[in-house]
Amino acid sequence: MAFERTRAFRNIEEVTVGGAQVARLDLAGTARLMIEAALRPARENGPLYLTSVNGEVLARRRASREFAELVDAADLVSADGQPLVFASRLLGARALPERVATTDLYPLVAERAEREGVTFYLYGATEEINRETYEVTRRRFPGLRIVGRSHGYLTGEELERKIDEINDLAPDIVWLALGVPREQEFVRKWSDRLRNVKVIKTSGGLFDFLAGAKKRAPMWMQKAGLEWAFRLRLEPRRLFLRYVTTNPIALLLLLRQTH
Template sequence: MESKDRGRPFGAVETIMVGGAQVARLDLEQTARLMIETARGPAPEGAPLFLTSVNGEALARRDADPDFAALIDGADLVNADGQPLVVASRLLARNALPERVATTDLYPLVAGKAEGEGVSFYLLGASEESNRGTFQATKRRFPRLDIRGRCHGFLTGAALERKVEEIDALAPDILWLALGVPREQEFVRHWRHRLRNVKMIKTSGGLFDFMAGAKKRAPLWMQQAGLEWAFRLALEPRRLLRRYATTNPVALMLLMRHTR
């Protein structure tokens, strides 16, 4: 059993090594509850908490890129957003991961709790269409949820700097950051200390595309079997074939060698 304690609110969460990364042994409900409990407290001193997740692609990138590895390893909480990681932990680790914590499943759980607890959101990332669609879908389902603002993820230069200042002034409890890997981790490294009134940043990958209906999720049986990648490949072969052909074998090797 391994744990990390950086003097941060998540320091006591038990972690195990999965594919070389330290991953929290939390299920969806526990993760959502921890986020809400932390969001109800005071803002961390100096910078918001940084929550991220890893799947096979992220594990392969972490192994190949020391800079990216430092970003992942520096997070306050890392979840397993990939069923193969859960399966590997069950086969190879002394204490298996309880379940996959996919951000697309986590988001509505956190939103439902946030609506009742007065925890606020900001939605940053994806295209304008997907960002707007996520805002609308969330408000339809959770009408009393406090969403302080939203913005697409394609700002640069002075416009991005002004947006960061605006978000900090709005002081959302949770900033959902959907820029994709590795842009969202790099955003955290660059802008985290300018967001002192934000309590936590949760990297979110393709969450907004799924929430807005721009992309479809795999059937549940494929998710549980660790085959969601195959479903996505069938939908977007030109974009994903090369990526999966290069990252999946590396991720499998890492899971076999560095899970305990």
């Protein structure tokens, strides 16, 4: 099906950072927007689609026109990378207020959701990580309704049934933690069958951090834009090639396509 940008949030200011159109919103404003969207009736053409960009996403977006279209089709694109914030401050006409990391956003949305009666569905990661994310969330936000959960490795008829199950459960917000680019492709393929869902938020490695399977960098490294270096030290075999191939491209994009 055609997958074009719907621009549901026309009143949200955007700035161009690394070639991507990024919402000029802070964490609190993004959380508030998600809850407001979750309290409205579901759209006839499928859920609102919220995603994020960081250095890796910028590099992938540059390398693949198809992937760029999937990112640009989002109703809201957040800056999940401190270097994007730095670039907007140094080179952009308007600076991004702060980094909107999904790991920081999740508890803000959960707190508001618990208060407002907004429901969650947790989709993605392994069964162990997904289950632990569910348990951690329930302990921290006991009044929050999580209507369902599933690991992210379903295929074929099993996946088809799960999509129908999610739609029947009609969660207000689906947190989709499949990693790039699987989660963007999931939105493109299944949005038209999830019309009872209000919002889908791509979440990358969110569940790994919530479940304690991975550690976040110290706050000073996060603020300095060095979280990638911390992660590289912990997982050199998995991340070395990724960062060597994407970081230089992302840096050039930030320098040349931020305004």
